[in-house]
Amino acid sequence: MQTIDLRGVTCPTNFVMAKLELEDIEAGTTVEFLLDDGEPVKNVPRSLKDDGHKLLGLKEQDGYYTLLLEKGAD
Amino acid sequence: MAEQKIDLRNLKAGGFIKERGKDLFTVRLRVPGGRLSVDRLAKIAAVAQKYGKGYVHLSVRQSIELINVNFADFDAVVAELGEEQQKVASCGARVRVPTACGGCEYNPNGLVDTQKSALEVDEKLFGTATGHHKFKVCFAGCPFDCPKSAINDVGFQGAVWPSLDADACIGCGLCAKSCTEGALAMADGKPVFDAKKCIYCGDCIKVCPTSAWSAAKKGYTVRIGGKWGRRPLIGTLYATFVPEERVVDFIAAVLAWYQEKAEGAGRVRLGDIIIREGWQSLLNHLSRDFADFVVAETTAPQVIVNQIPLPGQA
Ligand code: HEM
Ligand code: HEM
Ligand code: SF4
Ligand code: SF4
Ligand code: SF4
Numbered sequence: 001m002q003t004i005d006l007r008g009v010t011c012p013t014n015f016v017m018a019k020l021e022l023e024d025i026e027a028g029t030t031v032e033f034l035l036d037d038g039e040p041v042k043n044v045p046r047s048l049k050d051d052g053h054k055l056l057g058l059k060e061q062d063g064y065y066t067l068l069l070e071k072g073a074d
Numbered sequence: 075m076a077e078q079k080i081d082l083r084n085l086k087a088g089g090f091i092k093e094r095g096k097d098l099f100t101v102r103l104r105v106p107g108g109r110l111s112v113d114r115l116a117k118i119a120a121v122a123q124k125y126g127k128g129y130v131h132l133s134v135r136q137s138i139e140l141i142n143v144n145f146a147d148f149d150a151v152v153a154e155l156g157e158e159q160q161k162v163a164s165c166g167a168r169v170r171v172p173t174a175c176g177g178c179e180y181n182p183n184g185l186v187d188t189q190k191s192a193l194e195v196d197e198k199l200f201g202t203a204t205g206h207h208k209f210k211v212c213f214a215g216c217p218f219d220c221p222k223s224a225i226n227d228v229g230f231q232g233a234v235w236p237s238l239d240a241d242a243c244i245g246c247g248l249c250a251k252s253c254t255e256g257a258l259a260m261a262d263g264k265p266v267f268d269a270k271k272c273i274y275c276g277d278c279i280k281v282c283p284t285s286a287w288s289a290a291k292k293g294y295t296v297r298i299g300g301k302w303g304r305r306p307l308i309g310t311l312y313a314t315f316v317p318e319e320r321v322v323d324f325i326a327a328v329l330a331w332y333q334e335k336a337e338g339a340g341r342v343r344l345g346d347i348i349i350r351e352g353w354q355s356l357l358n359h360l361s362r363d364f365a366d367f368v369v370a371e372t373t374a375p376q377v378i379v380n381q382i383p384l385p386g387q388a
Binding site for chain 2: 041042045046047049050054055056057058065
């Protein structure tokens with residue numbers, strides 16, 4: 001599974017980077033994003049849901065978060 | 075009497091404010107909710123170019139103000155603005171143009187249609203004489219409260235009451251992570267809701283991947299009695315989840331109380347009348363028609379200590 005590391009990237013750059021990465025991925029594929037605590041973990045999942053992707057889960061480890069997501073159809 | 079050069083009816087409603095210079099006035103325009111079409115904006119620019127100073131001022135309450143307009147040009151200014159349905163705003167002891175944040179069609183935080191509410195209040199209540207002092211209303215789309223509802227005579231703030239369908243929950247924990255108020259905590263893989271901490275922002279509903287959270291109620295949180303200026307007051311909570319379609323009636327009920335209770339008080343804002351009469355009086359008055367929405371109790375408007383004059387200053 002592809003992992004996209006967005007740690008250290010602030011809002012809204014992290015969301016725009018996530019969008020760009022998802023452009024090259026086929027619908028139905030599962031990917032994970034690494035997100036910082038704070039604004040990123042609050043904002044990025046919600047914005048990706050708004051864009052039509054399916055959120056599958058969120059896990060915390062060592063102070064950051066892993067968001068599991070299935071790419072939606074365009 | 076000398077022949078009249080201008081139509082005095084245009085002046086009656088206000089919106090023409092005397093400037094320093096001889097014969098010069100500021101013309102304040104009516105822009106409810108701060109939204110205007112680009113065509114109207116272009117017309118305003120053309121009028122400002124022709125009759126004004128070459129600049130405009132954006133007022134704190136979302137009006138565009140034309141600067142340095144000669145009073146002899148009032149009629150022409152009103153007529154030319156009218157070509158794009160642009161009206162002049164009001165001043166004085168009246169219901170002012172309502173302000174509102176951008177609107178939920180494009181702002182991802184918005185929970186209610188603040189633009190629609192602002193237009194409705196502008197249409198039905200703008201210019202209503204209070205008999206006492208100015209009366210300001212604003213609409214915020216969500217608890218971020220960009221329009222600052224608590225410093226208006228009546229301030230509205232969009233709100234939703236979240237309700238959980240536990241069967242639809244996949245236990246991802248996103249809602250608990252999203253809730254900045256600490257109203258949600260995960261226990262045994264499901265969120266536990268602490269109603270005492272919830273501020274009705276709807277972030278949990280927006281983030282939930284399976285729509286396990288939904289809005290059981292939607293409407294406005296209402297604060298009353300705020301103002302800014304020389305002696306600021308912070309408005310306090312009177313009602314929750316007031317439906318959008320009851321907003322005009324609600325304001326009218328507050329106005330009726332103000333008009334009656336401020337009788338003889340002179341130029342006094344609503345918040346100061348509430349302090350004088352006691353919040354119970356206004357709450358009782360509102361519970362007649364809005365029993366389903368008013369809170370059980372509130373507090374007097376909060377006085378803001380602005381530290382001037384300096385203590386000890388003679
Ligand atoms: C796409 C996302 C967002 C948009 C388009 C947006 C837009 C705006 C705009 C236009 C205002 C100014 C409103 C006005 O004064 O007329 C504002 C104010 C504000 N925003 Fe945002 N915002 C966004 C996200 C956020 C986020 C994520 C936060 C905080 C976590 C936030 C917190 C605030 C606060 C607190 C204010 C009021 C500030 C004040 O005047 O005291 N906004 N926002
Ligand atoms: C010739 C007289 C006056 C003019 C031209 C004037 C003009 C204005 C203007 C342009 C604003 C800002 C509106 C906006 O940003 O949209 C304002 C706000 C305000 N004015 Fe005046 N004003 C006058 C007299 C007064 C007086 C006598 C008082 C109080 C006794 C007063 C109290 C306030 C307050 C409290 C605010 C802002 C805060 C609020 O609305 O709660 N003004 N005024
Ligand atoms: S009050 Fe809420 S909806 Fe309105 S502009 Fe601010 S964040 Fe957006
Ligand atoms: S509505 Fe806002 S404050 Fe209330 S539980 Fe949901 S996220 Fe928390
Ligand atoms: S976001 Fe939705 S699915 Fe995830 S834990 Fe909360 S209620 Fe359950």
